[in-house]
Amino acid sequence: MGLTIHDIARLLGVSPSTVSRALSGKGRISEATRERIRKTVEELGYQPNVLARALATRSTFAIAVVIHERHLPLDERSFYGVILETIEAEVTKHGYHVVFATLRNHALPQCIKESRVDGVVFLGTDIQSKLVEEVKRLLPVVLVDYHLPNVVSVVGDNLGGGRLATLHLLEHGHKRIAFIAETLADPSFHERFVGYRRALKERGIAVRKSWVIEGGRRPDSDRIAMEKFLKLSDLPTAIFAANDFMAVGAIRALTQVGLKVPEDIAVVGFDDGALATLVQPPLTSVRVPRVEMGKVAAQNLLGLLRGGDVPVLSVLPITLTIRASCGC
Amino acid sequence: MGLTIHDIARLLGVSPSTVSRALSGKGRISEATRERIRKTVEELGYQPNVLARALATRSTFAIAVVIHERHLPLDERSFYGVILETIEAEVTKHGYHVVFATLRNHALPQCIKESRVDGVVFLGTDIQSKLVEEVKRLLPVVLVDYHLPNVVSVVGDNLGGGRLATLHLLEHGHKRIAFIAETLADPSFHERFVGYRRALKERGIAVRKSWVIEGGRRPDSDRIAMEKFLKLSDLPTAIFAANDFMAVGAIRALTQVGLKVPEDIAVVGFDDGALATLVQPPLTSVRVPRVEMGKVAAQNLLGLLRGGDVPVLSVLPITLTIRASCGC
DNA sequence: CTGTTAGCGCATTCAA
């Protein structure tokens, strides 16, 4: 703190630019003086001033991780915390920092406007493509858990996962399978629904509209959905829930009215997070590779920052974690 | 982007410093020229370069929110995501940004070393006081969910909450109340335990050591603890869990062996997060004011940055959210 | 009230 490149230059009887070169590794410099400089830098605990460096080089060594306000709160129902944490861990290895920001009212986050960051990761859906295009003109952008044409995106295989879960229930002999979600307006949930639909189609089973149930975007979405479900005249024998939150709500609602899971009604969820092992029976759930998503997103953004070539769309493989709620 | 203070100065036939003054609001300037400047700045969409500004003023308008790696992952069991998000929302109002960082191996986070931030919020326990002292010499520091002497700290009333929960069970007529936690080595959990002990003492009931059960710091801590619990020769009639995660695990374990909650054994948790309404029966739980904690932490740090006076210890009041698991 | 001057700390030309 306070110690500058001039101080250690003067101390060693060299010029500031020599010190700069020694530290940045750019430009030719003799091994001897480099070692001398490195040594005293070490001893004195000199820390380069990143602000000055950023001003001179026009790069901040910081990235923004931006989450849409719709995905808040970042509470027990969200898995974006894990992704954030993974991105931080990954970019930190390469000397980068993470600025955490929220996307409010579709307004360009201040940290992007102010060029406080070298690149941006957007977490979650519902980000207007116009906005993404605007940011993309300024900085490298990576989308996570969402995708847009011509923007580097990292997603889990929602469609494949939805299909996998549904096929698993079909293999258990279920032919009457309901699909419940908070809302199909959410692209991820909709993709899972398409997977469900595809699996049924493959087995020649028609989709019954009344068995596709939305609870709405609300805290008690699970209750609303299950109220609708329990009012059905001919109850399905299985439920595929678009996420674990809804699946857990389903199990609770079913248990409450005396229906046994999985004997009376089987349940499969989607996410395979901490909730899955919290319920009784333990939840069979499609595993969303959140850690991998964070890692790939970070690596892709770092790739873009280096000017490298990066796959536009990374669809990460998804697996089914089998526990008891499906009847296995 | 690219547009500088010189550009708009030249455009208006004034000097750069005049523009600077107009924008910063510092120094005297005529209302007329200020308005002229403000107008063209608006029209041209000029964005001051924060890096240059930071270099000149030595203030970054960014704060760090640092979480100890022990509290990772930031998954469905953590409530620090909410606190992070609240802090971001709060400081954003005042033009500040949030750098998210992890405390690894008790090493000073890079963003602090590099003076990328003006202040620091530490989230969670287990932060070595030596480290905090070191940071405090460099920057204003606020602790959340933890406290240290002479450091501005924001905590929930863990002791009061533990007492409240235990008293509630006592009022239900329970005299045999177990306490389960991941570990008493965690200061928050220990405080909750002290509250439990105090409540029992107040009613002249002795603490039975075998009824104070730790599951350890592990993902399946709840299972371990409940295994121990179910092996007790004389089963308590109530459980006070140090957090909702353990409470939910308790309910699951009890249900699994055919014990009814709350009829056979009552359960009270601590946190009152999203998990509490996810289980059956819904969990009676001590509400940790996470949003308030985040807000107060942010406001206190902003206060310190302004050089104001700020309370060293803020103990936020805690309430009991009564649902069904206690027998009410 | 406004313009001039001199840094903030570092990177990067260009000479030597």
Next chain:
DNA sequence: TTGAATGCGCTAACAG
């Protein structure tokens, strides 16, 4: 291989 000079964009002290 090294040093001197210049600039990154803004703020602040000092004149005027």
